[in-house]
Amino acid sequence: MSRDDKRRPAPALAVAVGTSGVQTIAAALRDGAGVLAEAGIDNPRLESRLLLAHALGRPGADLIRDLTAKAAPSDFNALIARRAAREPLAFILGWREFWSLRFHVSPATLIPRPDSETVVEAALALRSDPLAPISVLDLGTGTGCLLLAFLHERPFAFGVGIDRSESAAYLAHRNARDLGLAERSVFVCGDWADAIGGRFDLVLSNPPYIATAALATLMPDVAVHEPRTALDGGSCGLTAYRAIIAALPRLLSPAGAAVLELGAGQSDAVGAISAAAGFRVETRSDLSGTSRAMILHVTP
Numbered sequence: 001m002s003r004d005d006k007r008r009p010a011p012a013l014a015v016a017v018g019t020s021g022v023q024t025i026a027a028a029l030r031d032g033a034g035v036l037a038e039a040g041i042d043n044p045r046l047e048s049r050l051l052l053a054h055a056l057g058r059p060g061a062d063l064i065r066d067l068t069a070k071a072a073p074s075d076f077n078a079l080i081a082r083r084a085a086r087e088p089l090a091f092i093l094g095w096r097e098f099w100s101l102r103f104h105v106s107p108a109t110l111i112p113r114p115d116s117e118t119v120v121e122a123a124l125a126l127r128s129d130p131l132a133p134i135s136v137l138d139l140g141t142g143t144g145c146l147l148l149a150f151l152h153e154r155p156f157a158f159g160v161g162i163d164r165s166e167s168a169a170y171l172a173h174r175n176a177r178d179l180g181l182a183e184r185s186v187f188v189c190g191d192w193a194d195a196i197g198g199r200f201d202l203v204l205s206n207p208p209y210i211a212t213a214a215l216a217t218l219m220p221d222v223a224v225h226e227p228r229t230a231l232d233g234g235s236c237g238l239t240a241y242r243a244i245i246a247a248l249p250r251l252l253s254p255a256g257a258a259v260l261e262l263g264a265g266q267s268d269a270v271g272a273i274s275a276a277a278g279f280r281v282e283t284r285s286d287l288s289g290t291s292r293a294m295i296l297h298v299t300p
Contacts, residue, residue: 028052030048032048032051032052033045035080036080039084039085047083050093051080051089051093052076054092055075079092086219086224086225087221087225088226091107098113098117099117099120099152103145104171107225108227110142110143110230114287115261115292116145116206116261117149118286119206119260119292120146123136123146123150123202126257126295127157127202130155130156134154134201135157135158135199135200135253136150136151136158136159136200136201136204137196137203137204138160138205140162140164140192140205140206141172141187144171144172144187145175147185147204150202151185152179157184158185160185160187160196161186161187162189162196165189165229169188169189173187192240192244192247198251199251201252201256201257203256203257203258204258204260206260207233207240207241208229208232208240209233209237209238209240209261209263210263214237215231236269238269238270241266241270248296249278256298257295258279259295259296261292262294267283278299
């Protein structure tokens, strides 16, 4: 799900997970999926399985192999109720997979989305030598997913992540530690690039890009639960881009480049801001064909 997704009202719940005592795993999964489907959740069977596995402390694959086993549903009921109320699945589970890596998440950060992997792909294509020493700056790092996914693929790279939220910076450091990348990354609090000096070979960012007036139209999973500061891009959705692009000339090395995530339909506007700042621009599309990453090259 992208931040661009618009609100879809959830219907009133008409059913509840069975409460008549201990159920089989199959019955609990079926009842949970029914509640989630009634609430308008897109993948109710998958999410029911993930939530039951979380409640039981077991891998999801184990449940499929053991459908006739008994499962006490009390904790599961509570988890299903939270998800039916449109609390994001990632916040309930406490993690989200990104770039085949598991990241801790919290309400202090934007939940990593598959669309953002386009930024990582573009960055890796720019810096294709796996043995090259590369310095990377991630502005608005959140969970650290962009920076840490890149460092995971480039073992001689080092990165700095900046976020204005102390809780987000701490969470990103925790992710770096758990992924074995803490020795090659540092996370600090700051307002975009104001907290950093020096030059970098690569700058990454997934800035807030939703226009303020459009925030109320987002799906409740996003609008109610994810941090407004990670969503609100100002009156036209471009405020953060302007701040970042203005700082890039002093942040990038002479042969450096930046990769910025784009909101749907923002390619022309961000491209114009970038070109006016003297950058050569190209875009990369996500799997749906939306222009999702903009690459800014330093021009001679």
